[in-house]
Structure formats: structure tokens, C-alpha cells
Amino acid sequence: MSTEDIYHRPTTLSQALEALAETPFRIAAGCTDLFPATERKVLQGPVLDITGIGELRGISHGPDGVTMGATTTWRDVIEADLPPAFDGLKLAAREVGARQIQARGTLAGNLCNASPAADGVPPLLTLDAVVELASLRGTRQLPLSDFLKGPRDVDRAPDEIVTRLHIPAKATEGQGFFLKLGARKYLVISIAMTAARIVLKDGIVQDAALAIGACSPVATRLPKAEAALIGQPLDVARITGDLIEPVLAPIDDARADAGYRRGTATELLRRTLAPLTPERAA
Ligand SMILES: Cc1cc2nc3c(=O)[nH]c(=O)nc-3n(C[C@H](O)[C@H](O)[C@H](O)COP(=O)(O)OP(=O)(O)OC[C@H]3O[C@@H](n4cnc5c(N)ncnc54)[C@H](O)[C@@H]3O)c2cc1C
Structure with a gap:
């Protein structure tokens, strides 16, 4: 054979x-x-x-945060009891294909396939996800942003399996949201997608995690836009193109040209934040 x-x-x-x-x-x-x-x-x-390996599937909570097994499916995420910080990930899960795909497709598969349009990546970046890999040589962990090296390129040796994702306790605070822009509402590959996780106290932003996908070789956090929100009342008007566009490197493809992606990014992020403002969240 x-x-x-x-x-x-x-x-x-x-x-x-x-x-x-x-x-x-x-x-x-x-x-x-x-x-x-x-x-x-x-x-x-x-x-x-690897779908017969029971220990690789499921979601658990502990004092250190939330752990999600590599073969946890999008349906598992949708049905899990998770803090509001994960609402962005749940919204993304609902938009990965249709129910059949959500029942089969896994978190680690989405990450390891390393498509710039992988919907799971922006919300997982806002959750400060850490990727765990195992081989006979041992186990190692690295931030998701380091794991994703480029389109179809991840930091994984041939003898390694992604075993789980870990969300640190600090990143389980706040409320998340996710928006996907496509040529139609469902069953569509993203033209662009944005995710946000905002921690508010007395109406003031204590912490902000923002990410955008399909507008650069790998999805990315938006540190300047995050800094513009922290310490202020949450106001979507603080999100301006100059805070976002310099980190984008969109391409032309069958779904949209680079100019369209660049032009919609700021508005998409504002619309992702709008439901998190105290007046809308109440
Ligand atoms: C009709 C359709 C619609 C879709 N819609 C969307 C969408 O809207 N948004 C979106 O983001 N994606 C979409 N996808 C893509 C896909 O469903 C997701 O990316 C899914 O999460 C992939 O998971 P999987 O388990 O099926 O991966 P697989 O196909 O099994 O594997 C994908 C890659 O990851 C590797 N891999 C998988 N698990 C591991 C592991 N634990 N360790 C190391 N390597 C691993 C595999 O070797 C392979 O290279 C769609 C696919 C289809 C067919």
C-alpha cells in the first residue's frame, strides 16, 4: 500500500x-x-x-480564562455558554457557511487554512487568543498574531498539531461584536470583516480590542484606533480613516478591488462599535 x-x-x-x-x-x-x-x-x-480524538474538542472555563479545543466546531461555539466578550466570535460562527458547514468546520481548521478572509481570525484576535501546538518534542504556545505568518502560511512544524486555543481571563472581559461585508448576506466569502471587544466602566472605555480581516495578507489588530477610544466615552466618530488605513494592504480580487476595501473599512468598524455604545447596548 x-x-x-x-x-x-x-x-x-x-x-x-x-x-x-x-x-x-x-x-x-x-x-x-x-x-x-x-x-x-x-x-x-x-x-x-483528528476528529476521533475526544480531548481535542470542547470549551472549558477556568480561573486562567477559556480554553477551546482545536476540533471545536462553529456550532459548538454558537451553542456554548460564553461571556459577552465572545459575542463577536459567536456572530462570526453564525456566518461561516451555512449550518452544515458550521457543524463540521472547526476553529483550528479555520486558522490553519490561513485564508486572509477567515472569519474566525478577527474576533479571536480581539480575544487575545493564544495557539497551543503539540508534537512528540513537546508543547508550545504563541499568540495568534504570531501563528499567522501570511496567506496559507502558519507557524506550524510538520510534526505539530494545533491542540487548543486559550483566551486569557483578562480578554474575557467586556462585550464583543462582529460584522462581515459580503456581496450578499449569507454564504459568502468576506470582502472585509471587523471585530471589536470593548470594556466599559461608568460609560468610559477601559479597554478596546479592534481587528479587521480580508484587508491585508493576515487579519490585524488596529492599535491606533484602540488608543483613540481608551479613556473616553464610546463614540464611533472617534474612528477615522487615518487611524486605520495606514495598516491596511488590501488586494484586488473577484470580490472587490483594493480601493473599495480601503474605502469601506472605517465605516464597517464604526458599525461594529455602534451596538456596543451604552445607549444601544442598554
Ligand atoms: C460552502 C463553504 C462555505 C464556507 N464559508 C466560510 C465562511 O463564511 N467563512 C470562513 O471563514 N470560512 C468558510 N468556509 C471555510 C471552512 O468552512 C472554515 O475555514 C472551517 O473552519 C475549516 O475547518 P475544517 O475543520 O473543515 O478544516 P479542514 O478542511 O479539515 O482543514 C483546513 C486546514 O487546516 C489544517 N488543520 C485542521 N485542523 C488542524 C489542527 N488541529 N492542527 C493542524 N492543522 C490542522 C488542515 O491540514 C488543513 O490544511 C467555507 C467552506 C465551505 C465549503
Whole structure:
């Protein structure tokens, strides 16, 4: 049997890591990115199906924050009892394909596929997500912003599996929101998408986390726009193009040209923040 025909579905992480240390497997989770990317009827092997590993799926809360297993699906996120800080992630989950895709597609698959238009990335950036990877050599953690190196490029060695995402306790504070701009309302790849998480106290912004996707090779936080909000009453008019546009590097593609993306970014972010203002949130 050639290695191309190997299909392996371990039930423990250690079995998976041992297999990956020996054979250059293609890791398969929900396959909702893998299958559209292949032109064959059968996924080209060797395939390591990680969906049988129970310890990789699920969401848990602890004093250090929230941990989400790599194979946690978008449906799992939608149905989970999570603090309001995760509302942006839940809104993004509801817009990943339709229900069938949400039931199969996983958090780690979205990140590892590393599309600039991956809807999970901006809300996870506003949650300061930390990516955990494991191999027989050990475990390491790195911020999501470092894990994503470029389009289709992540910081993962061939023998590593993304095992979980960790959201630090501090980033579970506040309220989140997410908006996606597409050519139609549902089942659409983002032209641009924005996420926000705002911590308010007595009407004043204590902390702000803002991110934008599909307007640069990887989604990015917007530190200047965040700084403009902190210490002030939440006012969407504080979001101006000069705070956002310098960090964007949009491309022309079939969905929109660069000028359109650049021109809509500021308004999209303002509309993402509007529901978080005290008058709208009340
Ligand atoms: C009809 C349709 C609509 C879609 N709509 C959207 C949308 O609106 N927004 C959006 O963002 N995406 C969308 N997608 C893309 C896809 O559904 C998501 O990106 C999904 O989260 C991918 O997860 P998966 O488990 O299916 O990944 P898979 O296809 O199984 O894997 C994707 C990549 O990640 C790698 N991988 C997976 N898990 C791990 C792991 N734990 N460790 C290391 N590597 C891993 C795989 O090797 C592969 O390279 C759509 C797809 C389809 C088919």
C-alpha cells in the first residue's frame, strides 16, 4: 500500500503525535477547506483524521480564562455558554457557511487554512487568543498574531498539531461584536470583516480590542484606533480613516478591488462599535 492510501483515525492525542512523527500526514478535521481545495474525488493521503480524538474538542472555563479545543466546531461555539466578550466570535460562527458547514468546520481548521478572509481570525484576535501546538518534542504556545505568518502560511512544524486555543481571563472581559461585508448576506466569502471587544466602566472605555480581516495578507489588530477610544466615552466618530488605513494592504480580487476595501473599512468598524455604545447596548 502506498502512503497516499493511508487513512488513520486515532482516538488519543499521543497516538496522533506518534503517527505524525513517523509519517508526513495531511491533518484532516472537518475537511470543509481541504475538500474544496482538492480536485480529486478522494482526499489525497496520507490522511490523519483528528476528529476521533475526544480531548481535542470542547470549551472549558477556568480561573486562567477559556480554553477551546482545536476540533471545536462553529456550532459548538454558537451553542456554548460564553461571556459577552465572545459575542463577536459567536456572530462570526453564525456566518461561516451555512449550518452544515458550521457543524463540521472547526476553529483550528479555520486558522490553519490561513485564508486572509477567515472569519474566525478577527474576533479571536480581539480575544487575545493564544495557539497551543503539540508534537512528540513537546508543547508550545504563541499568540495568534504570531501563528499567522501570511496567506496559507502558519507557524506550524510538520510534526505539530494545533491542540487548543486559550483566551486569557483578562480578554474575557467586556462585550464583543462582529460584522462581515459580503456581496450578499449569507454564504459568502468576506470582502472585509471587523471585530471589536470593548470594556466599559461608568460609560468610559477601559479597554478596546479592534481587528479587521480580508484587508491585508493576515487579519490585524488596529492599535491606533484602540488608543483613540481608551479613556473616553464610546463614540464611533472617534474612528477615522487615518487611524486605520495606514495598516491596511488590501488586494484586488473577484470580490472587490483594493480601493473599495480601503474605502469601506472605517465605516464597517464604526458599525461594529455602534451596538456596543451604552445607549444601544442598554
Ligand atoms: C460552502 C463553504 C462555505 C464556507 N464559508 C466560510 C465562511 O463564511 N467563512 C470562513 O471563514 N470560512 C468558510 N468556509 C471555510 C471552512 O468552512 C472554515 O475555514 C472551517 O473552519 C475549516 O475547518 P475544517 O475543520 O473543515 O478544516 P479542514 O478542511 O479539515 O482543514 C483546513 C486546514 O487546516 C489544517 N488543520 C485542521 N485542523 C488542524 C489542527 N488541529 N492542527 C493542524 N492543522 C490542522 C488542515 O491540514 C488543513 O490544511 C467555507 C467552506 C465551505 C465549503
